[in-house]
Amino acid sequence: MKLFQYWILTLTSTLLLFSSCKKDAATSADLYSAVPKSSVLVLESRSIGEALNSISQTSMYSQIDSLPPILAFAEELKSLKGNFDTDSVTDFLKKRPVIMAIALSGAEKYGALFIALGNKDFEKSIGKRLSSVYKVSQKTYSEAEVYHFYKEDKSKNYYVSSYRNLLLFSTSSFLLEEGIRQVNSEFNIKQNLQFQKLYNTSNKKDLANLYINLKELPEFLKTKLPLGNQQFISRMGSWAELDIQAYNKELLMSGLILFPENEPYFLQSFQKVKARETEGQQIVPAASGLWVSHTFANAEQYYRNYLAYLESAGRLRKHEQLLEKLDFDHNKHLLEWVDSEMGIFTTTGEGGRINYVAYFKHRDEDDAREALDSLATDFIEGYRGIIIKKLKAENALPRFYGPIFTDFHYPYFIVSNGFALFAEDLSSMKGIINDMVDGKTLGADEEFKNFSASLPSESHIKIIASSPGFLNYASTSLEGGDAKILEKNFDKLSNFRWAALQINVDDDAALTNFYMLQSTQRKERVARLWNVELQSDAANTPQFLKNYTNAKYDVAVQDKDYRLYLIDYSGKLLWTKNLDGPIMGNITQIDIYKNNKLQMVLNTRETLYVIDRLGRDVENFPVKLKEPATAPVGVFNYDMARNYRLVVPCGKNLKNYGVDGKEVKGWNFKASKHELITQPQHFTVSKKDVIVVLNDGGQLLQLNRRGEQRFEPVEGLPKLQIPFFLKERESLAKSEMLANGPDGKLYSIIPGGTADNLYLDEENPADYFIYFDEKYVFSHDEKLIIKSDNQPWSAELDGDISTRPKVMIFGNEFYAAAFSKSADEIRLFNKKGELVEGFPVYAQGPFDMGSLKQDGAINIVTYTEDGTLVCYRVN
Template sequence: MGKIFQKSFALLVFSPIFFGILGGCDKTPPKTGTLMDFVPQNAAVVFKISNFENLRDDIDNNSLLSKFEKTAPYDFFIQKKVLLQNLRPSSQSLLCINQINDSLTAYTFISGLTKNLFRTDSLQNRTIESLILDGHTLQRITLDKEVAYSTIIDSVFVISSSQQLVQDIINRKTERDETFKKVFNLPSSNGFTAILRGRKVALNDSTKIAFTSWSALDVAIAPESIKATGITLATDSIPQLLNVFEGQVPQQNDISALVPTDAIGALSFTFNDAEKFQKKLRNFRDEKDAAQTTGIFGSVSEVGSIHFKEETAIFIKSIDASLTGDVLARYVSEKTEFRDIKIRSFSEPALFEKTFSPFINSEAANFVLQLDNFFVFTESEVTAQKIISDFQNNNTLRNTSYFENTATDLSTASSLLILKMKGEFSEAISGFFNEKSNKEIDNISFEAFPIAALQFSFDRNFAHVTLSCKEAGAGAIRKTGSVSEKFAIKLESAVLGEPQLMDGHNGHSNIVAQDMGNKLYFISENGKILWTKNLGAAVLGKIEEVEISGGKHIAFVTKDAFHILDRNGKDAKGFPIKFKDNVTQPLSVFDYDNNRKYRFVVVQGKELLMYDQTGKPVKGFSFGRAKSEIIHSPVHLRMGNKDYIVVAEESGKINILSRVGKTRVSVSKTFQFSEIPVAEEDDSFVVITKENTKERISQDGKISSQKLDVGSNYWFAILGNTKVTLDDNKLRINGKLAELPLGLYTKPQLFTLNRETFATITETQEKKVYVFDKDGKILNGFPVYGTSAAFLGQGNGKNSKYIVVKGDSDGIILYSSN
């Protein structure tokens, strides 16, 4: 954002707030008009106050203003409080602030003379002197080195910290500006109105720019928020930036859909006639020659900038993205691609500064990318990738509760919208007063105030103004979605299969993945590659996690070997076991009694081999060979106090065995097995056939059939008491429908964390990862970007979850969700 808006934000937004510390407010002011004649010349701000005492209480109770107790503005009020707090106006009063010089501010209080308005009798350590100036009597009041000057003119009481200002008021050297009178007399529905003089504000070290003339804002100070609404006027006598919006119809501000939550500020301005808007900007800059137009902005309705600590990005929003893309084509060249979004080089990096200065002052629009109807221009590829990630992961302002709360005060369409985030408004505030405040403000935490918004909507010859700054509760400060990208990492070649999460030591998790070079990677939750191992072949199916001799291990098979590795990538004793014949199914791991006395089952065609954790064949297991190919990894199911091992054959035969491999349930019927493994439901064996028939087999071998009214891509899975089904885009969890957008989806998977069950599923065309709870409700912050089925695991914290998924073809992404 240009420096003009850093300064104008402080002037137009926080002047009323922090100069308000010097005065009082509330209730609707009576319309007198007489007090206006006593306002000193060149007042920076004039406060109209109906209830001085109420305002003092409101300021004391406001959680934002109280943070500035030790800063220069607040300290200024503290030094004057003995005098100001002894004022007891019973009708409307004015508090005027004049900036005498860079380091000196003076106040003037004006009110109709009433009984007990200002009683000095009870003040201790006071000195009162009478002075005669220009035939008027005034009092010089000294109290603990604090000096003020008071007088009475035509039944109006005036007290000021500046003798010169009182003398000027006596001599009628008061504010005569016609625009000031106009805004002063505007009707108000509030008891506290701030009238602000439009100043020239610094654009850079040598240039100042006039933004507006006078503003009148009704200020509402609540314990947890500050809100101001009103109007601002610009005059034609001198160039003022607000006037460039004349004749433009405010358009919808969609910037919140694009701004990442960790940005520190953003600006959006809109127009419905780009050519007219650019012409007015050129006139404002006093440019005689019309700049050559590129035609890029003809189909654009919103332009703006996004500020990070180290860089500024620029965006335009198009009403016809294909048309804007066509016009941009001559200025771009292929650069790279990130998560299916092209990042291109842009040959006109100074275009936006030339076209939209002083709104945009960046000359480094080096790269361009497109996100829906937004075209975003960045200084670096790193920032381009960050904006893409945050947009795809819904990690933007629109998805936060605190912006949603602030947006209730704002119009959906405006001419100019300024956002300050992460407490960055503090720098603008302190810089407006003096350098001393900068140091005093450094240690103030603004975490509870994540955003302040200032909005202008031009309407004929004036603009509506809205300011909103609200405290967010501890839960609301976090992103509504509370999902963040913990890291993204690239492997040496494309990811093979799907990355998985493994429980690690001391509550930490690890990621295990393989690339197309058959290299196995073991990665920490912070994205560090702990070790790699060349396997020489692809892992079949899922990698299993086991605990042997008190240590965490991983177990899996390739086509020619059975591996068990410890957490350092070392082979367990007795492993790997090499095979001459090919392994044809993923490894099965049985832990019958949950006592870590594992049985590892390896399938080679028709043959089934069972090993213990030392790599030795299990003696006494009698089922050695099926009559036809085994088409699924064998499954262990426990019903009541009985264990069952289920082996499905290509012929349609189902073998339901005991622990020792003998037939435990005889089934006479054969089935057309689908890819869905045999599962247990309600103490029965469930087979989903290729014909979408649900076959139930009781423990005594009885069979019942149910024809399912589902599509061809139906899937069924069950974990404990949670069942999930997918039928096209209809996801049901325990019978509760979660209707998904139309698309192509991975098989839903179930995971249990901290006794809660969750389902994950990925739409592979739009590359969106969804996570649902057992009641079918999507978790906040999802979907996020991903290109594979997602694996869910325990995060670093009781309520924290990790989600690992493939990103680009060679990339892995780990998300953290609270």
């Protein structure tokens, strides 16, 4: 955010603040004579008025003009505009060249110096107007008059000088004085041979030209865009220049990176090595936020060049010493099988962390497997038909190939689909396998295909960034205000869908292209957001629970060793808690203390638990049940007064507990003739209510709030699939309780009245049933069927549906999803019954769905049989 603020926003807004009251000096100076020689960025526009107008008219600008930093500048600009004569400002900007130089203005602090050709009449007019709004002081610095305009509380500071026909403006007095010193210096930045070469080759007809001091850029980025160690940039070259063009939904920059032959730079590794088309899109996930690829026609020639670069840089001996720690033939095991491409890409790993995956295209699968297998530990695991192994040699990849693979210490690896892939995190590797097997790669993504068609086919280095994956990657490094801005504007920034940087090396320069594409109309897309490795296999359905501290949702799940996990929306494990058995049914949230802080109610066969958000037992809980529970606890909130009743079926008895952990006095339930087998439910319609629970003898008991019989039991019912769904009408006596039976029929029971049953579809008896949003949702074998007056539909999975489907209204749209154990898949359908793009997704267990971050995206959380909890995000 800060980087964009400096490059675009500062140029487009603060330019209008140029002013002064001093007459021109006798001798005119070139604009570049005032550019500080330590500048990290130099941006020149030869017609700033036209450039600003072109940028402001683009759709891309409209997507970012409401971001907080830009809004703040816009408000300041609005207040200042009232003091200016619009025509005089327009005339001043028309066809006027302007330079913005970014340089150090203090300790780890950067500022902007604006340089333009002066205009005495404009300067006098604007100077007077500013003097009427701001406090002003004046001093002489090196023969130049410097004016300081400021608010009395020093909240605004502008420094202006008109010197030798140049108008200098900055919010930093240091940079303004540095510009003046530079004007009087014998040295001009254009005397730098590297800068001069770039200046002479730049396209002066484009909107602007950007010159980048690559040696200084990492320190600047560290303060503005802290995305890890970026020192590698200084090793790419000395200076770079990019010509800028902006269209409605596209930003294009092209130019050169210079790397003098007499200095060591990494790009020299690609000299006299032909570039190839990238093929990594075959294995890079479509949801990856960042992908860096290197291509070469000959891997051995590339590596010889790389060693020559290290020798020129004085680092070859250190490299050799690191390799000496690897007791195997390095070339044989790490190079000879490599074909024409290597690189890294991001993926999500354990706990939602952003991890890197390394890859190498191999010449022959058997050769690659043989070379790597001999370096493997005893670890071996099969996953979806692919063998995963692990390297035993510490830091083999970074020691041999260099810093691009720094994060790979003892990586897991696979050989598949024409590539060898390496991941430090096992869950990341399994996620990559899922994406490859399910065809969720960039190579299969139509949107990426369309984007890449606009790019040069071959390049030595290609960097692809895509949103929202890149924004997730960036969010792990941002803090404070920047992180909040990103979170609040995540969806809007996600419209900047694709960006690509390509570098082609030739002699002592590299052709460089940057292309960014805005795409506001995106189809629904699904991506794996995070994984969490449980300590043993999952045992129940993951469940979304509201987090009252941030209005988002957490995920609760239990494993086969009875551990309960609570995981936040980002995949961070909050806590685990050991229970004395499997949870019966779902968890219910209550507000015991009536302070909007929620607790979890659940029961095992032996115990009733109430647990707070930190995993602690609430006072007076857990309660050891006097008889084993035979069904899940029912939680009743009579009249929404938060005076909760926790009602537990225990054999033939129905126990009623208050939130003090004690049995409720006045509860008069008489033991059932048969064992109670369903979760008690409480229904209220027009201030009339009933409590229902089914016993093993086919009786549906209908009770009042004291546990006494309210209506005669409904007799002769089969073992219904509870819960009941209430089809509410104007009164309780006219409402229907709906559930499906083992015979596939829908059972309709009117409280205190009759019971009836029928097939919703005689040819497709219901295996599972839901009544939701006036829709009858049911499944039969592999079919998912929606019966509705408005838009009925049916769809199929690749195997029988294994659990009750899930339905929801999201963004005013209806969605339905189902899981098939035999097909290892979840499918999500929209209101028309169309499969959402990106589905099916891989799953070996049931799921829950909703929006964890409440951010306009659907999340589906499921698991695999190896104990991996997986969260998918549908954008």
